[in-house]
Amino acid sequence: MKRNRRGLRLFVVASFAAFAASGCSTVIQTAAPDDQAHVAGRMALEEAAASVAASPWPKPASSSLADRLAGASSGGEKISRDDAVDAYVVKLSASGRGDTGLLADAARHLEAAGALKLVAQTVCDSPAPRLSDVALLEDAIADLRQTRSIYVSALKQINGDKNDVDHLKRDFDNAIKDLGSVADDLAKSAMKQRTSNFAAPAPANQLTGAF
Numbered sequence: 001m002k003r004n005r006r007g008l009r010l011f012v013v014a015s016f017a018a019f020a021a022s023g024c025s026t027v028i029q030t031a032a033p034d035d036q037a038h039v040a041g042r043m044a045l046e047e048a049a050a051s052v053a054a055s056p057w058p059k060p061a062s063s064s065l066a067d068r069l070a071g072a073s074s075g076g077e078k079i080s081r082d083d084a085v086d087a088y089v090v091k092l093s094a095s096g097r098g099d100t101g102l103l104a105d106a107a108r109h110l111e112a113a114g115a116l117k118l119v120a121q122t123v124c125d126s127p128a129p130r131l132s133d134v135a136l137l138e139d140a141i142a143d144l145r146q147t148r149s150i151y152v153s154a155l156k157q158i159n160g161d162k163n164d165v166d167h168l169k170r171d172f173d174n175a176i177k178d179l180g181s182v183a184d185d186l187a188k189s190a191m192k193q194r195t196s197n198f199a200a201p202a203p204a205n206q207l208t209g210a211f
Helices: 002-021 032-053 065-069 081-095 098-124 131-157 162-199
Strands: 025-028 207-210
Touching: 032 098, 032 131, 081 098, 081 131, 098 131, 098 162, 131 162
Parallel strands: none
Antiparallel strands: 025 207
């Protein structure tokens, strides 16, 4: 069932990309209030995704759009995931914080994921959800999966307590599951909004153009 839901979200994102690149002519209805609502929601979504993407280690080469929103790609060369784990372990050792520091970093990451969930829920309930918002949330979910992997690997490398490893896995799995559920809802809302826009009669101030 989880695979089917993720497949639906990926289909919605792919449909948005194909539609945006099609160059087809259509009727564009002006809806200033909805556009303003989307701009505000999008900014909040990008800021929350950037917080999820921020990390205490160099970003691996597989970083997603959420990483670029955080500005992580602007300051240095990308590295492999294993190198990111090694660099983080060195940083923890140098600080003398060890597993205590790692768990504190992980807690901040989970807090950021919770904040992103709340923002995404607000966007989902707004009058102007967009398919591009679903794509951004998918990138953030992918980033969180990578983050989970690095925390778990680093904690094992510094011989962290097995219970801490298990708790870390569970907490990140729950956060990823929660964001996935919101992404499902956001995809449905965006598709419903798009269908409603095209089905509505064109107002007097409509514009005809191509995109």
